[in-house]
Amino acid sequence: DSGVTQTPKHLITATGQRVTLRCSPRSGDLSVYWYQQSLDQGLQFLIQYYNGEERAKGNILERFSAQQFPDLHSELNLSSLELGDSALYFCASSVVAGSTDTQYFGPGTRLTVL
Amino acid sequence: AQSVTQLDSQVPVFEEAPVELRCNYSSSVSVYLFWYVQYPNQGLQLLLKYLSGSTLVKGINGFEAEFNKSQTSFHLRKPSVHISDTAEYFCAVGGGTSYGKLTFGQGTILTVHP
Numbered sequence: 001d002s003g004v005t006q007t008p009k010h011l012i013t014a015t016g017q018r019v020t021l022r023c024s025p026r027s028g029d030l031s032v033y034w035y036q037q038s039l040d041q042g043l044q045f046l047i048q049y050y051n052g053e054e055r056a057k058g059n060i061l062e063r064f065s066a067q068q069f070p071d072l073h074s075e076l077n078l079s080s081l082e083l084g085d086s087a088l089y090f091c092a093s094s095v096v097a098g099s100t101d102t103q104y105f106g107p108g109t110r111l112t113v114l
Numbered sequence: 115a116q117s118v119t120q121l122d123s124q125v126p127v128f129e130e131a132p133v134e135l136r137c138n139y140s141s142s143v144s145v146y147l148f149w150y151v152q153y154p155n156q157g158l159q160l161l162l163k164y165l166s167g168s169t170l171v172k173g174i175n176g177f178e179a180e181f182n183k184s185q186t187s188f189h190l191r192k193p194s195v196h197i198s199d200t201a202e203y204f205c206a207v208g209g210g211t212s213y214g215k216l217t218f219g220q221g222t223i224l225t226v227h228p
Binding site: 002004031033042043044045048050055056058090092094097098099100101102103104105106107108 | 160
């Protein structure tokens, strides 16, 4: 158990819908990362937040947005869902924001878009 | 830009045999290198990381990796594998100006046969 929690574990929805994925980092960690894992794209970095502020952005679609709240939990919002958005979405956390810091991964949320 | 190539998508091996999972990276700046393991239906767990110093890095579960700057490689090795090592292994690179962002390889599925 990494200490990172993600809800829900599974999500099944229809094209065009909007969903919210939630992540609680390990106690004491200030940085949260979101990654998408799909069969065709592999593991892709989406976005990083540090202490409530966006720190780095990767291959995140405009239909996707994220935020980190004062209590440090984070939410990833996916809207106008397409079949290709079906994937495993991981949240990770680390103590600080630097690239030497170990990232601890949650168990993931599996999103299926029908 | 940074990239990672894992040279083998699947590696089958018999129990108690040695194994090497190959990883090559590309980066124009200083790099930090990581190996993560993903067991079925679980998140990623850090095996080991190279930040600086000794090029031979020891990790958990008897794994080790060697950083080779001239060959831009970071191969993962274990002298004797167990059935429980069956999992998918990911090599990742971080560093430079990308803050905490990790760039992952496509993964290598290690299957240990009795």
